[in-house]
Amino acid sequence: DGGITQSPKYLFRKEGQNVTLSCEQNLNHDAMYWYRQDPGQGLRLIYYSQIVNDFQKGDIAEGYSVSREKKESFPLTVTSAQKNPTAFYLCASSIGYRGNQPQHFGDGTRLSIL
Amino acid sequence: AQTVTQSQPEMSVQEAETVTLSCTYDTSESDYYLFWYKQPPSRQMILVIRQEAYKQQNATENRFSVNFQKAAKSFSLKISDSQLGDAAMYFCAYRGGGADGLTFGKGTHLIIQP
Numbered sequence: 001d002g003g004i005t006q007s008p009k010y011l012f013r014k015e016g017q018n019v020t021l022s023c024e025q026n027l028n029h030d031a032m033y034w035y036r037q038d039p040g041q042g043l044r045l046i047y048y049s050q051i052v053n054d055f056q057k058g059d060i061a062e063g064y065s066v067s068r069e070k071k072e073s074f075p076l077t078v079t080s081a082q083k084n085p086t087a088f089y090l091c092a093s094s095i096g097y098r099g100n101q102p103q104h105f106g107d108g109t110r111l112s113i114l
Numbered sequence: 115a116q117t118v119t120q121s122q123p124e125m126s127v128q129e130a131e132t133v134t135l136s137c138t139y140d141t142s143e144s145d146y147y148l149f150w151y152k153q154p155p156s157r158q159m160i161l162v163i164r165q166e167a168y169k170q171q172n173a174t175e176n177r178f179s180v181n182f183q184k185a186a187k188s189f190s191l192k193i194s195d196s197q198l199g200d201a202a203m204y205f206c207a208y209r210g211g212g213a214d215g216l217t218f219g220k221g222t223h224l225i226i227q228p
Contacts, residue, residue, distance in 0.1 A: 097212075
């Protein structure tokens with residue numbers, strides 16, 4: 001079945017450590033997105049990518065980095081510069097980047113600080 | 115920047131009754147799209163319904179319908195014949211006609227009373 005796979009489901013980070021969250025999709029979608037969700041909050045956009053080898057900053061990109069070397073993969077690195085990384089991270093994709101094309105979401109990764 | 119406001123942190127409804135969740139948004143764009151997403155305890159984001167701003171007709175999907183008032187910038191979700199499985203967080207989301215991601219409200223926690 002086609003879908004979006006995020007791994008790991010739970011991740012722990014030590015102080016000063018970079019960690020990478022994986023997002024893979026087999027939907028043949030061009031556009032991919034990363035969102036952050038804090039308790040009692042809606043989702044906020046971190047980064048997005050319309051095509052391979054291209055990506056754009058969202059509303060809260062500071063302390064994060066991404067790459068898009070393959071169409072199906074859009075990993076997110078949470079760097080040590082992100083001082084408050086504890087949150088639920090959701091990856092999404094859409095067939096294209098037009099506004100009417102709905103985004104489909106993965107099951108998320110919960111990141112916590114040790 | 116666009117903003118999305120959900121003024122009801124929590125709503126409760128009896129099973130089989132009808133409930134309406136409110137959403138207002140602020141934008142200066144003329145071309146945009148609106149969505150309602152459902153997030154059950156599993157944390158997966160599920161698309162419920164979407165509305166194109168250029169369409170005057172309100173969108174419907176089985177028991178779910180919207181009341182889209184473009185001039186008032188209002189986009190409420192009506193759930194008819196509420197079922198226990200409808201219990202979840204509901205997020206209203208906005209997307210412009212361009213290529214960036216969704217802007218979410220803070221969500222409404224819907225409780226279904228048996």
